[in-house]
Amino acid sequence: MASWGRRSTAVAHHMRAFFTANKTAQIRIGTRRYPFFNPAVSSALVPRPWPSIINMTSLFLVNRFTSSVAGSQAGSRHADDDNDDNLVKKELAVKMYSDMVTLQIMDTFFYEAQRQGRISFYMTSSGEEAINISSAAALGKDDIIMPQYREHGILLWRGFSLQEFANQCFGNKDDVGKGRQMPIHYGSSKHNFITVSSPIATQLPQAAGVAYSLKMDKKDACVVAFIGDGGTSQGDFHAGLNFAAVMEAPVIFVCRNNGWAISTPISEQFRSDGVAVKGQAYGIPSIRVDGTDALAVYSAIRAARNMAVNEQRPVLVETLAYRVGHHSTSDDSTKYRSLDEIEQWKTDRDPVNRFRKWVELNGWWSEREETELRSNLMRAIQVAEGRRKPPLTELFTDVYDLPPSNLVEQEKQLRETINKYPIDFPSDVSL
Amino acid sequence: MALRNIIGKRIGNGIGLVGRRSLSTSTSDVENRNAKSMNLYSAINQALHLALETDPRAFVFGEDVSFGGVFRCTTGLADRFGKARVFNTPLCEQGIVGFGIGLAAMGNRAIAEIQFADYIYPAFDQIVNEAAKFRYRSGNQFNCGGLTIRAPYGAVGHGGHYHSQSPEAFFCHVPGIKVVIPRSPRQAKGLLLSCIRDPNPVVFFEPKWLYRLAVEEVPEHDYMLPLSKAEVIRQGSDITLVGWGAQLSIMEQACIEAEKDGISCELIDLKTLIPWDKETVEASVRKTGRVLISHEAPVTGGFGAEISASIVERCFLRLEAPVARVCGLDTPFPLVFEPFYMPSKNKVLDAIKATVNY
Numbered sequence: 001m002a003s004w005g006r007r008s009t010a011v012a013h014h015m016r017a018f019f020t021a022n023k024t025a026q027i028r029i030g031t032r033r034y035p036f037f038n039p040a041v042s043s044a045l046v047p048r049p050w051p052s053i054i055n056m057t058s059l060f061l062v063n064r065f066t067s068s069v070a071g072s073q074a075g076s077r078h079a080d081d082d083n084d085d086n087l088v089k090k091e092l093a094v095k096m097y098s099d100m101v102t103l104q105i106m107d108t109f110f111y112e113a114q115r116q117g118r119i120s121f122y123m124t125s126s127g128e129e130a131i132n133i134s135s136a137a138a139l140g141k142d143d144i145i146m147p148q149y150r151e152h153g154i155l156l157w158r159g160f161s162l163q164e165f166a167n168q169c170f171g172n173k174d175d176v177g178k179g180r181q182m183p184i185h186y187g188s189s190k191h192n193f194i195t196v197s198s199p200i201a202t203q204l205p206q207a208a209g210v211a212y213s214l215k216m217d218k219k220d221a222c223v224v225a226f227i228g229d230g231g232t233s234q235g236d237f238h239a240g241l242n243f244a245a246v247m248e249a250p251v252i253f254v255c256r257n258n259g260w261a262i263s264t265p266i267s268e269q270f271r272s273d274g275v276a277v278k279g280q281a282y283g284i285p286s287i288r289v290d291g292t293d294a295l296a297v298y299s300a301i302r303a304a305r306n307m308a309v310n311e312q313r314p315v316l317v318e319t320l321a322y323r324v325g326h327h328s329t330s331d332d333s334t335k336y337r338s339l340d341e342i343e344q345w346k347t348d349r350d351p352v353n354r355f356r357k358w359v360e361l362n363g364w365w366s367e368r369e370e371t372e373l374r375s376n377l378m379r380a381i382q383v384a385e386g387r388r389k390p391p392l393t394e395l396f397t398d399v400y401d402l403p404p405s406n407l408v409e410q411e412k413q414l415r416e417t418i419n420k421y422p423i424d425f426p427s428d429v430s431l
Numbered sequence: 432m433a434l435r436n437i438i439g440k441r442i443g444n445g446i447g448l449v450g451r452r453s454l455s456t457s458t459s460d461v462e463n464r465n466a467k468s469m470n471l472y473s474a475i476n477q478a479l480h481l482a483l484e485t486d487p488r489a490f491v492f493g494e495d496v497s498f499g500g501v502f503r504c505t506t507g508l509a510d511r512f513g514k515a516r517v518f519n520t521p522l523c524e525q526g527i528v529g530f531g532i533g534l535a536a537m538g539n540r541a542i543a544e545i546q547f548a549d550y551i552y553p554a555f556d557q558i559v560n561e562a563a564k565f566r567y568r569s570g571n572q573f574n575c576g577g578l579t580i581r582a583p584y585g586a587v588g589h590g591g592h593y594h595s596q597s598p599e600a601f602f603c604h605v606p607g608i609k610v611v612i613p614r615s616p617r618q619a620k621g622l623l624l625s626c627i628r629d630p631n632p633v634v635f636f637e638p639k640w641l642y643r644l645a646v647e648e649v650p651e652h653d654y655m656l657p658l659s660k661a662e663v664i665r666q667g668s669d670i671t672l673v674g675w676g677a678q679l680s681i682m683e684q685a686c687i688e689a690e691k692d693g694i695s696c697e698l699i700d701l702k703t704l705i706p707w708d709k710e711t712v713e714a715s716v717r718k719t720g721r722v723l724i725s726h727e728a729p730v731t732g733g734f735g736a737e738i739s740a741s742i743v744e745r746c747f748l749r750l751e752a753p754v755a756r757v758c759g760l761d762t763p764f765p766l767v768f769e770p771f772y773m774p775s776k777n778k779v780l781d782a783i784k785a786t787v788n789y
């Protein structure tokens with residue numbers, strides 16, 4: 001079964017669309033259109049001949065969901081449901097496009113702010129804007145998000161402001177996280193977005209527990225837990241999916257398969273046929289979708305949500321994309337992959353450009369609005385930068401619900417030290 | 432029961448455990464009305480019944496809890512409260528604790544059972560990196576205070592490496608969680624109810640040797656014992672002994688024998704290891720000038736080291752002798768060598784005398 005491993009690698013790394021004149025080569029399966037890929041270019045990383053085009057296209061079949069509830073066959077979805085035009089109305093499409101552009105620009109600004117030494121760290125979601133925004137658009141505001149760390153587009157969709165993003169990145173006194181964590185470790189109870197934590201995949205078994213609680217409440221809501229391709233190797237991935245399946249918890253596991261876990265390509269991550277088959281192993285309905293296709297992601301997440309909530313069971317959605325940016329500001333991905341490869345995905349497969357082509361726009365988005373957005377971002381960053389950090393007491397609160405005696409004592413001792421050596425300590429933390 | 436046979440054998444080898452252990456407990460902390468004689472697992476079972484009775488959003492889950500659990504602690508719960516609230520989980524400790532954190536994050540009382548403390552390590556990441564930091568890292572927007580993790584710990588006479596461990600020290604190094612260890616049935620019921628209702632994630636280690644052996648009058652009503660409050664269970668003036676869990680009954684026997692030699696021992700049950708009650712221990716050491724700590728866990732890096740360092744910092748000039756520690760050896764918990772490994776009554780007694788005569 002050597003070809004299975006190659007398929008998986010080829011998906012993320014070795015796609016090259018044929019462009020002839022002005023036409024994108026496509027195949028049509030049902031009502032969906034899929035780009036044609038030439039895997040003929042082999043990478044220096046995995047010097048093996050690639051399977052032919054015929055084999056490759058089968059990877060992009062969007063399998064129709066057939067629900068199986070207590071013996072009765074609910075049947076496959078109606079033809080109407082597959083009609084792209086009916087699925088996403090213009091108003092929604094405009095907000096989706098607008099937020100995708102905002103996300104891209106916001107990522108650029110914060111990335112540059114880190115380069116300038118103004119914030120300590122940042123992670124972009126370049127290449128995954130559709131995954132972020134389409135997922136958010138397909139969900140309800142009561143659906144609880146349990147992110148890994150590359151899903152801030154969802155917060156953006158839900159109304160987290162540019163200022164709030166900047167506040168967290170600067171860790172100032174208006175950061176709802178109280179300046180305790182690195183940038184991009186956002187969390188907002190107001191937006192049902194559980195705080196990001198750095199350890200990989202820990203949110204997955206937690207998602208099963210959160211969803212079980214929703215199930216007990218009989219709420220019309222589900223949990224949506226995100227994970228990357230690398231995260232599916234963690235033990236908590238196995239734990240999370242298995243628990244969700246056994247508890248029949250309404251969780252949507254969304255795997256952002258972007259081909260890379262820092263410098264580790266998926267050929268060095270697993271030898272399964274991608275991630276969707278892993279879900280199947282746990283008895284979880286699983287679907288693989290083109291993550292650069294905003295409508296495909298929207299459609300898949302919508303269907304997944306209906307299944308999760310109405311059938312009270314977990315669903316796995318594997319979205320295929322490419323991590324166009326570096327892993328983070330601490331990474332230079334040109335050290336382990338070719339500039340050509342990055343450029344290719346950036347220009348040919350940009351989800352934002354792709355979506356723009358679908359949406360027929362009549363002067364609703366202009367240069368002026370983009371300029372306005374940029375100046376709003378600049379202002380948010382400047383304001384956030386100028387604000388003081390949270391006061392010193394916040395170092396000691398929330399370890400427990402109330403500070404125990406050892407922390408009261410330590411705060412007292414620390415304040416004595418600060419009084420004696422003020423020069424050792426940053427001045428933007430109020431005492 | 433195999434355990435009784437072991438006890439019988441042990442008597443022959445002079446370990447000093449005779450039939451059921453009786454323990455002295457302070458009668459001042461909880462009223463005695465409607466008290467019934469019961470063992471440790473029954474007391475814990477009662478606490479769990481009360482927890483689920485009084486909070487419709489309390490859940491009990493873990494491996495094999497549905498039929499009553501391998502130590503019978505969860506008997507009757509599934510029948511009474513239904514399988515939506517009392518259920519088996521797959522065999523996966525990191526899943527059990529992760530799931531519990533999620534459940535608790537939604538405001539529920541998640542009472543997770545880890546079958547043996549020896550198997551808690553796969554969940555260590557979830558406990559340390561997630562549960563302990565959940566509130567802090569979110570700026571108090573989220574918390575998993577409703578989580579309680581229960582696990583049987585400690586020597587049982589024949590448990591070997593993987594059914595005898597005392598891993599409390601690993602968890603005492605983690606700000607954000609509490610670690611609680613009861614010494615007896617009556618203590619266990621009150622402490623467990625406090626842990627379940629405490630708004631912080633707690634790890635509750637239950638001394639498995641006492642599940643059947645320890646029998647005590649336990650009030651049948653709902654009562655709670657305070658966390659982070661140590662208890663002086665025996666008054667004395669010559670030396671302070673500090674311990675927790677099953678080891679206290681060994682220490683108590685040593686105290687009784689020391690008394691025959693005219694040594695008056697004060698015995699303190701720490702109960703909560705973090706955050707621990709420094710004030711009570713310090714007050715006692717100021718009275719006696721001598722302190723001895725005893726625990727089953729290996730001596731190096733054990734929690735006795737923290738107590739010792741703190742007491743020396745606070746009471747250096749008052750101390751008449753070095754702080755003594757009588758603990759397990761620095762080996763994996765052995766099977767046939769268990770009697771040699773354990774901090775026995777005579778080891779404790781010798782250390783009491785050495786400290787008093789320093």
